[in-house]
Amino acid sequence: MSRRVIIIGAGPGGLASAMLLAKAGAEVTILEKQPRVGGRTSLIESNGYQFDLGPTFFLYPQILQEIFQECGRDMFREIPMTKLDPQYRITFGAGGELNATPDLERMVAEISRLSPVDGAGFRRFMEYNRVKLEKFAPCLQTPFPGWTSLINLRLLAVLPFLKPWKSLHAELADYFQDPRLQLAFTFQSKYLGMSPFQCPSLFSILSFLEYEHGIWHPTGGCNAISQNMARVAQELGVKIELNTGVEEILFEGRRAVGVRTAAGERRADAVMLNADFANAITKLVPNERRRRWTNEKVAQKDFSCSTFMLYLGVEGKFDHLAHHNIYVAKDYRRNLHEIEHQHVLSADPSFYVANPVRTDATMAPPGHSALYVLLPVTHQHPNVDWNKEKARYRGVALRQLEKLGIKDLESRIRFERMVTPADWESKVDVYRGATFNLAHSFKQMLNLRPQNRFEEFDRMYLVGGGTHPGSGLPVIFESARISTKLLLEDLN
Numbered sequence: 079m080s081r082r083v084i085i086i087g088a089g090p091g092g093l094a095s096a097m098l099l100a101k102a103g104a105e106v107t108i109l110e111k112q113p114r115v116g117g118r119t120s121l122i123e124s125n126g127y128q129f130d131l132g133p134t135f136f137l138y139p140q141i142l143q144e145i146f147q148e149c150g151r152d153m154f155r156e157i158p159m160t161k162l163d164p165q166y167r168i169t170f171g172a173g174g175e176l177n178a179t180p181d182l183e184r185m186v187a188e189i190s191r192l193s194p195v196d197g198a199g200f201r202r203f204m205e206y207n208r209v210k211l212e213k214f215a216p217c218l219q220t221p222f223p224g225w226t227s228l229i230n231l232r233l234l235a236v237l238p239f240l241k242p243w244k245s246l247h248a249e250l251a252d253y254f255q256d257p258r259l260q261l262a263f264t265f266q267s268k269y270l271g272m273s274p275f276q277c278p279s280l281f282s283i284l285s286f287l288e289y290e291h292g293i294w295h296p297t298g299g300c301n302a303i304s305q306n307m308a309r310v311a312q313e314l315g316v317k318i319e320l321n322t323g324v325e326e327i328l329f330e331g332r333r334a335v336g337v338r339t340a341a342g343e344r345r346a347d348a349v350m351l352n353a354d355f356a357n358a359i360t361k362l363v364p365n366e367r368r369r370r371w372t373n374e375k376v377a378q379k380d381f382s383c384s385t386f387m388l389y390l391g392v393e394g395k396f397d398h399l400a401h402h403n404i405y406v407a408k409d410y411r412r413n414l415h416e417i418e419h420q421h422v423l424s425a426d427p428s429f430y431v432a433n434p435v436r437t438d439a440t441m442a443p444p445g446h447s448a449l450y451v452l453l454p455v456t457h458q459h460p461n462v463d464w465n466k467e468k469a470r471y472r473g474v475a476l477r478q479l480e481k482l483g484i485k486d487l488e489s490r491i492r493f494e495r496m497v498t499p500a501d502w503e504s505k506v507d508v509y510r511g512a513t514f515n516l517a518h519s520f521k522q523m524l525n526l527r528p529q530n531r532f533e534e535f536d537r538m539y540l541v542g543g544g545t546h547p548g549s550g551l552p553v554i555f556e557s558a559r560i561s562t563k564l565l566l567e568d569l570n
Contacts, residue, residue: 089117091541092352093307094558100314111323116304126443127391171408193256207286249279334538355544356509382514384499391493421459515543
């Protein structure tokens with residue numbers, strides 16, 4: 079007799095878990111509140127324009143490929159995708175630009191063009207981080223249920239690389255003299271919603287992964303990953319129910335036994351939570367039932383920044399742009415301080431623009447572009463009232479785009495959608511609108527993060543950016559492997 083598992087949320091972690099559980103013989107049902115699968119990796123479409131709601135970079139596809147292979151599939155056949163070269167272009171407010179390429183020799187030349195003394199530093203950076211990732215990878219593949227789990231040979235092997243006293247930015251200063259290059263190899267901390275001046279040096283592996291394994295564009299955008307995973311999951315027998323919000327997780331004593339929706343109770347042998355952790359735990363489980371993760375304790379945690387988004391369907395092409403474009407503010411440190419500490423909106427913010435029609439004609443009608451514009455901003459905070467600020471900050475965003483040569487934009491916009499931190503919170507159910515989840519400081523990593531086999535209850539499991547190993551698509555897929563293995567062990 080197969081065991082029944084309910085997964086709350088059809089984000090990438092929940093979909094990957096569903097595939098693995100179904101392949102192992104479990105009877106899996108995913109309940110998704112939204113009308114589409116994907117969660118933050120979902121789709122906005124209108125009049126022939128397509129936009130990823132959230133992630134647009136797909137890194138390190140090996141993990142998802144291994145999950146597909148375990149289910150008897152080939153990810154690269156199921157999800158057509160293109161390896162990008164150049165991967166992205168960085169424009170520095172302080173002057174100069176860098177076309178990032180996964181070709182080692184061309185990248186050395188690009189770096190040397192910007193700073194002649196720093197070409198050799200890139201080679202050293204790659205060699206060191208190749209070893210670092212090799213040592214640390216097993217820690218990303220292993221659950222950490224308590225302090226004793228930290229005392230193992232795998233973690234001891236990576237201790238010389240952790241350097242908890244050192245920030246990511248300080249780490250990169252060992253390889254590059256030019257401050258612009260230090261930023262070019264540390265802005266990836268924004269994938270975790272953190273400043274490189276605060277982010278642990280461990281995460282230099284993020285930029286290493288970009289150059290070692292490339293950045294990929296799935297045809298149709300990163301949302302195509304979620305859509306195709308949902309298709310494969312259903313072919314494996316998974317039931318996916320959209321527009322079905324979970325109102326409460328049901329318990330008998332300390333054991334999760336099902337959920338309650340508007341239509342009634344649904345029973346299961348195990349419950350897996352793929353929704354935003356902080357938002358879901360404070361809404362779906364009564365506060366008096368929780369000890370470690372009460373509402374009050376959740377509120378005291380450190381959360382990532384948020385994002386101000388513009389999705390613009392535009393008449394005309396922007397051939398001077400790359401597929402991915404990053405503008406680094408002239409005073410980058412001040413910009414980050416305003417986001418993370420002052421919780422105010424910057425006058426000269428850094429920003430990111432995706433121009434996917436450079437690679438993928440399916441993203442917009444012929445002769446048009448689908449521009450995805452992202453400005454990192456503070457998560458929800460009393461200092462910023464988005465009802466009052468959103469129109470003004472839209473103007474700031476459009477003026478910033480002129481720094482990448484995007485001019486006369488207003489008159490050519492044929493579709494527009496804006497998403498503020500308030501929208502992330504109220505419409506996408508992201509706690510405080512912190513789009514990159516719980517921050518990845520040392521005090522919120524490994525066993526100090528909400529655990530994959532959730533420590534508060536029996537037969538309840540977490541998957542996604544709010545648990546170990548953390549946020550970002552590759553590690554979310556790794557969390558799916560960890561959590562499903564624990565669940566299957568518990569259900570024999």
